[in-house]
Amino acid sequence: MAPIALTIAGSDSGGGAGIQADLKAMSALGVYGASVITAVTAQNTRAVTAVHGIPVDVITAQIEAVLTDLDVGAIKIGMLATPQIIQCVADSIADFDGPVILDPVMIAKSGDALLAEEASQILRDVLLPRATVLTPNLPEAACLLGSESADGLEQVIAQGQDLCALGAGAVLMKGGHGKGDICHDILISHSGVIAQFQAPRRQTRNTHGTGCTLSASIAAGLAKSLSLTVAVAQAHDYLQGAIAQADALNIGQGHGPVHHFHQVWPA
Incomplete structure (x- = not known):
């Protein structure tokens, strides 16, 4: 039987992030993707112009329908x-x-808010302790902790451990918002750094959906019963390839998407 991962997230009408990005990444990595839509966004590479939350009874029904029939190996939440x-x-x-x-999705690549301000605390209180791994970027980590964005490796590690102290099993502190020519993603547990992943910081505007893609890729790896460290490493490598091919896709007039199927059909 094919490994199965479930994404619980919003829909991106532009196809570059959210449910659409998650299913593309899972498929590209050889995992069957199921989905639960939590919100519908009117969105493209330039802006989010409308957000409609799905009624909670419909969300509950979607989750129940999937989990009572499909043998889900991992869940990604966006x-x-x-x-x-x-x-x-x-x-x-x-x-x-x-x-x-x-994946604590708070702000779209365009800068538009995707999480109501009052929702951050309940996310931290009721879902963060449920996470096997939390995947915040630096601003999201700071928001969850009520602090300033980390500046420097020591602060990044300290904030990752603070998030673990709130209940997360592990935290992948993403370095896309950091400084320098090298981007550092750091996997952290209660006891300290598990692994670091580095890549050159690419000069491209086409990074729409990178966070969604990375977390969905980790879910795909865990659905295949990989260890967390190996799943994150493979997801990191896959995303770097997708970013490297993003400019060749040339989608939209703003922050274009990464190339999820770069291993299948190079742009």
């Missing part, structure tokens, strides 16, 4: 939009005993 949706998802996956990857 955009949740409101406190009510966050609580609904937390309640609906309470009995799931596999790995959960939580």
Whole structure:
């Protein structure tokens, strides 16, 4: 049987992030992707112009439909939009005993907010402790901790451990918002740094959906029963290849998407 991963996230009408990016990444990595849509966004490479949250009873029904029939090996959670949706998802996956990857989606690449301000605390309180691995960028980590963005490796590691102290099993602190020519992603547990992943910082505007793609790729690896470190390493390598091919896709007039199928059909 094919490994199965479930993404619980918002829909991106432009196809570069959210549910669409997750399913593309899972498929590219040889994993069957199931989906639960939490919100519908009117979105392209330039802006998010509308957000419509799905009623919580419909979200609950979607999760129940998938988990009572499909043998899901891992769950990735992305955009949740409101406190009510966050609580609904937390309640609906309470009995799931596999790995959960939580991507705390707060702001789109265009700068538009994707998470209601009052929702950050409930995300931290009810879902963060459920996460096998949390995958924040530096601004998201700071928001969850109520602090300033980390500046320098020591602060990044300290904030990662602070997030572990809030209940996350591990934290992948993403370095896309950092400084310097090398981008550092750091996998951290309660006991300290598990692994570091480095890549040259590419000068491209086409990075729409990178966070969604990375977390979905980790979910794909865990659904295939890889260890967390190996799953993150493979996801990191896959994403770097997708970013490297992004400019050749030439999609949209703003922040274009990465090339999810770069291993299948080079642009």
